[in-house]
Amino acid sequence: MIVYDGLKTDFLSSCENDSIAIEIEENILSKLGRHTPKAEFRSWENSLNYMYKVLNDDAIPSDAGVAIEFNIPQTSKRVDFMVSGYGADSDPEMVIIELKQWETLNEVAGTDALVDTFTGGANRRVVHPSYQAWSYAQLIRDYNASVQDRRVNLSPCACLHNYIRHENDPIDAEQYEEYIKEAPAYTKGQLPELRNFIKKSIKKGDNKEILYLVDHGKIRPSKSLQNTIGSMLKGNREFVMIDEQKVAYEEILRLSLKSQKDFKKRTIIVQGGPGTGKTVIAVNLLAELTQRDQMVQYVSKNSAPRQVYLKKLKGQMKKSSVDNMFKGSGTYTEAGNNVAHTLLVDEAHRLNEKSGMFHNLGENQIKEIIHAAFCSVFFIDESQRVTMDDIGSVAEIEHWAKEEGSEIHYLELQSQFRCNGSDGYLAWLDDVLDIRETANYDLEGVDYDIRICDSPNEMRELVIERNKVSNRARVLAGYCWEWIKAGQNDTNCHDIKIGDFEMSWNLGNGEPFAVSDTSINEVGCIHTSQGLEFDYVGVIVGDDIRYENGQVITDFTKRARTDQSLKGIKKLYKESPEVAQARADEIIKNTYRTLMTRGMKGCYIYCTDAGMKKYLVSRLEHIKNEARNNRQN
Template sequence: MIVFDGNKTDFLISVENDTIAEEIEYNIYQKMRKRTVINEFRSWENSLEYMYKVLNDSEIPEDTGIAIEYNIPQTSKRVDFILSGYDLDENPNVIIIELKQWDRIQAVESQDGLVETYTGNALRKVVHPSYQAWSYAMMIKDYNAFVQMERIHLWPCAYLHNYRRRPNDVLDQPQYYEYLKDSPAFTRGEVARFRKFIKGYILKGDNRRLIYRIDNGKIHPSKSLQNAISSMLKGNKEFVMLDEQKVVYEEILYQSRKCMRDNKKRTIIVSGGPGTGKTVVAINLLAELTQEDQFVQYVSKNTAPRNVYLKKLKGQMKKSTIDNMFKGSGIYTDTEKNSVDTILVDEAHRLNEKSGIFKNIGENQIKEIIHSSLCNVFFIDERQRVTLSDIGSVAEIEKWAKQENSEITKMKLMSQFRCDGSDGYLAWVDDVLEIEDTANYDLKDINYDVKICDTPEQVREFIMEKNHEANRARILAGYCWNWISAGKNDTSVHDIKIGEFEMSWNLGNTSTFAIDDDSVNEVGCIHTSQGLEFDYVGVIIGEDLRYEKGHVVTDFQKRAKTDRSLSGIKKMFKENPQKALKEADEIIKNTYRTLLTRGMKGCYIYCVDSGLREYLKERAALTEGENKKY
């Protein structure tokens, strides 16, 4: 959808008359029924004055096509500025421009394509503007049938008109070369350079014909995108399906194909505990349905699993067209009904009600996902709700599916492929944490390596030793130690201290803690490990979980102040103590259940509370020699 379109002459006149921002504001309300906030209005006034300066060149044709705030079909993303026309050889060209008002940025080490800048009244990590423009261009190229058939050339770039570039500038650091090469960034004082770039592709106008055709192009995944995701899966042992996983996979394929044939909305809920292969099924579906010409997206609220599985698929590739297939759960607030063929929602228990940085956008993520897709699949484990804002449940999904007149199918993944094939350990965890009564009182005859350690140093020793095998062992902990802001990217700053034991929380400059080469030297939390698996985990249980008077008890007041998982619990406790304690108890126990079930082959546990430590030893029923040793 185009918010404002015209040719160069129309644009220049609107800017000269000081009406351009008002015209955009009016069109957004008429087409999207959205009110414009004052900051966005002022950004148009400011940025479009600079684009006026750039385009005020007689060599840029007067009938060059222009689109402002172009809403990429089937997404809530808007391209700031588009130019269209032809070069000297009559090749059709479209220039994608990302406009930024930033005047300073900081590089983010070890995280691909990210920078830090002041936005939304705070210093935040955001994508590099060149990456953003490139990703928008790839989204249009990979899914727009007109661009594919007519071989339209897309040329992304960024314009930071307030930013003064310096020698060896942060904007141009080597980690961003890959994006700058395909999507150059122009800054303050570089109008002539920017004009040269534009005139390299547009020397004859099209009077916005190309933009109009793109806006009305059918959504269709390109052959190159289909080949890319397919080739990445081939021979990748991480994504081989076994037994029940294959059964669930085939049923979802059948249901999704039915949706394409009869145009009827369907919701599929797949319940499964830790290690049942929910993500493996989701990734295989993403590849197969894309091969079948569907517009498919893999969605998760948590960035950690999304980024880790994307990296596992891409290998050493820094950027790939499949990047746009992996999305956060808050992107569907403005999308139209059934605009995506199939949405695959991993870790659906982590979905929130509202979206956005301040959780003030949209109505309900579950509703929006169901509304936006013809077929939607939710992979869920209700016992992995680990924050107060998590709303994902089977009942909640069913409620919104019924409201959207979506046919519901429920399935289960039962077999445990984590924990060395032993669901006995998982049942023991549920029983020992008093989450659910099971028949697994102890760990006798269970083929899984469990050790209850007397010191955190012992946990570290075991994990360091196991990690040498395949870089698949990590230390995890409950969120009972504050994250020291000065050390968020420095392992020499130790957030976690227990006696003489000291370690740093996982660093803030990476979103792939689970597979980074050096992250064994850091302690992961629930947010960087949920949805992922390792061969071995060491779990440090803080004082928020203790053993008192014959029961496992929780204490939300022992949680770190920097933890946002229980944000709002103190207010709830004042208003309704019983409800607050029940909510906190569920979340704290679910958190440790999740951490304790990340290892496929073994788990080494240390409890700060000595009573809990001795209780776990007793319940594990390890031999006397093992208890003394560990």
């Protein structure tokens, strides 16, 4: 949907009459039903008056189309400014311009597309404007049938009209070169260059014909996108399905294709514990449904699994349209009904009610996801809810599915392929952490390398040794140590200190923690490891869980202040101590259960609480004694 469209002459006239921002504001209210914040209104006035100067050139056809705030279907993303027309050979052309009011930015070392800048009232880490412009153009190419069929050429660029560029400017850092080449970034004083960029594409006017084509284009994945993700998955051993994973995959595929044909809304709830292959199924469905002409996306609340699985698919490739297929769960706050064919929601237990940095956007992520898709698939493990904001549950999904008039289907994954395929280890862990009573008091017959270490250094050395094989071992910890903001990108800034043991939390820049070659030097937390797997993990159990007076207890006061998982627990405790304690108990125990099930082959544990260590040792000693007695008998 386009908020404002007109000819170049209409746009220039509105700017001269100082009415362009008012017209956009009125259109947003009538078309989207929302009021415009003053800051956004001012940004239109500033940026669009600049674009008035850019377009005020007789060489740019007076009947060229101008569109402002084009909402890309199936997303909440909006293209700031578009100019349409025909090229020298009468080929349809569209210039996409991402407008920024930024005055400064800093490069983020170790990344290929992120920058730090002041926006939205604070310094934030966001994507480079050239990457943003390129990704929007690529999204339109990949899913707009009119662009594909009419072969509309899209030329993206960025315009930072307040930004003064210097020699060796961070905006031009080497890591951004590939995106600047695809979408040039024009800064203050480069108005003639931006004007020439437009004139190079737009030679003849189109009376908004191309704008109409793009705005009314049907949704269909391009053949190039289908081939790209298909080739990425082919032969990738990370995503091979076995046994009941394949069964679940085929059933979800059947139901999704049925929705594609009969246009009925379906919600599929897939329950499965750690290592049952939920993500493997989701990624395979992402590829297959895309090749079946569906608009389909992989969704997760946490960015860590999205980054890691995207990296595993792309390999060494930096730039790919597949990037647009991996979305955060807050993407759908303003999405229309059934704008996507299928949404595959991984780690659905981590979904939140509200979205956005300040948790003030939307109504309910589960509702919005079901509303946005014909078929929504929720992969869920309720025992992995680890923050106060996590609302993902089977009951919550059922509630909103019924509200949206959706059929509900259930699948369950039982065989797990983590922890050496041992369901016994998971049951033992539940019993040990007092999450639920199970028959697995010990680990008899379980082929899994679990050890309780006497020191954190011993644990670290075991992990380092295991990591030498294939970079698939990591140190993890409960969030009981402050994450020092000033040192978040410095591995020598040691947040975690236990006697002579010192390590840094995972760094805030560079590659994802799970795949980076240097992550063995840092400690991962729940937020960077949940939804992922390693061969071996070392887990530091902090003072937030202890063994006292013959029982496992939790203590939320020992969690770090920088951890947002238990935000609001102190207020809740004052209002209702029992409710707060029960909620904190669930979150803390689920956190350690999740951390201790990240290793496929082994888990090495160090406890800061002597009582907890003694308790875990006794549980393991019981195993050895039972095994010895069995041999003697």
